[in-house]
Amino acid sequence: MFDSATDDSARVVHHARDALSQGRIADALDAVDRARHREDLDDFGHVSVAVTGLQAKLAMGDLRGAATYARELTNLMRIRGLVGAAASYGLGEFAAARGQADQAVSYYERAGEELQSVAGHPWVPWRSGLARVVGGRGEIAAATELIEAELADARTLDMPYAVAHALRTQAAIAPTSDRIALLDEALEVLHGTTAARLDAQIRTDLAGWLLLLRPDESGRAVDLLRTAEKYARQQDLGPLLGRIRWLLERLGEAPDGELPGRLAELSAAERRVAQLVVTGKRNREIAEELGVSVKSVEWHVSHILRKLSITSRTELADALAQPRQPR
Incomplete structure (x- = not known):
């Protein structure tokens, strides 16, 4: 997305x-932190960094963190053309995440208007965002027209x-009978790429529809969710992980799988901290x-508890001692 900068400063x-x-996501935020205060970034560089930071924060469910980037985008939106379009798109994503449908529609439409004056502009999925909002209002015909136009452009660009x-997005607004096929096609398109978050989102959507429409394929739904769950937990993506856990519970499965798999995802530093916590040492003693x-x-203890799906240090010894059994 927004791939047009050519100067050396654009590498970051x-x-x-x-x-x-x-x-x-964590790597993206690290790169954003390094880039956002560079003096050699042009307006396009600034808007790209701000949109990236905002989307990464939204992926983590951090609306407060996303608001910081939204304020930057509000200023950049005044610049006409691609910069204003990208800023408007980012603000549309922020408004949609906060449930402010009217504002989201206004921002997405402005993004589309600004792009009309940009020849050969890069991919900015404002139609997809707008389609989700208007589709959620029941305006299915308008949403379908928007997403069909975006899909046609995406196929022309040959961007998986x-x-x-x-x-x-099309699966979210299409007739129910078409949704599984559309999501299967989306997974096939992504096969062999490195788009881990989008892949996990599609797997989660697909598992939800399998649960509802094809209960005889519950085994496949669980497999899809386990793959998505592993990724979402590694990246600490609370909103996505919450959806996955809810679906697993509906399928009669315990979130997070068995403990050995979860322990393997702890970093070496986290494992060492966990071992010391179990011995009864306090944070200051562990630090020393x-x-x-x-x-x-x-910070490590907080992440350990989230990764192991427990809520207190007192549960850690039991969690380390035995795997959680499926319900």
């Missing part, structure tokens, strides 16, 4: 955008990510033993 911007499209993205700050230990 490309890195941030590539990390986001590949689903490496853009095609799969459009197919996922490992030679790190207390804040660093607190």
Whole structure:
């Protein structure tokens, strides 16, 4: 998305955008932090970084963090052409995430208007965002026209990510009988790519429809969710992980699978901290033993508890001692 900058300073911007499209959310935010205060970025570089940061924060469910980037986009929206279009699109995503449908529609429409003056502009999926909002209002004909236009453009551009993205949106507004086929097609389009987050989102959508429409394929639904769950947990994507866990519970499965698989996803530092927590050491004692700050230990403990789906240090010893059994 937004792939047009050519100067040397844009390399870090490309890195941030590539990390986001590949689903490496933490890496994308690290790159955004490095890029956003560079003095050699042009307006397009600034808007690209801000949109990337906003989308990464939204993926994590961090609306407050996303608001920081939304404020930057509000200023950039005044610039006509591609910069204003990209800023408007980002603000549309932010408004939609907050449930502000009218504002989202206005921003998405402005993005489309600004792009009309940009010849050969890069892919900006404003139609997809707008289609979801108007489709949610019951305006199915308008939503269908929007997403069919986006899908046609994506196929012309020969961008697997853009095609799969459009197919996922089309599945959300298409007749119920068509949704599984559209999501299967989206997964096939993404096969062999590195778009981990979009892949996980599509797998989760597909599992939900299999649960509803094809209960005899519950085994496939669980397999889809386990793959998506592993990714969402690694990247600490709360909103997506919440959907996955809800669906697993409807399928009679325990979230997170068995403990050995979850432990394998802890970093070496997290495993060492977990072992010391189990011995009864306090955060300050662990910090002294490992030679790190207390804040660093607190951060590790917080992530350990989330990854193991437990809520307190007192549960950690039991969690480490035995795998959780499916319900």
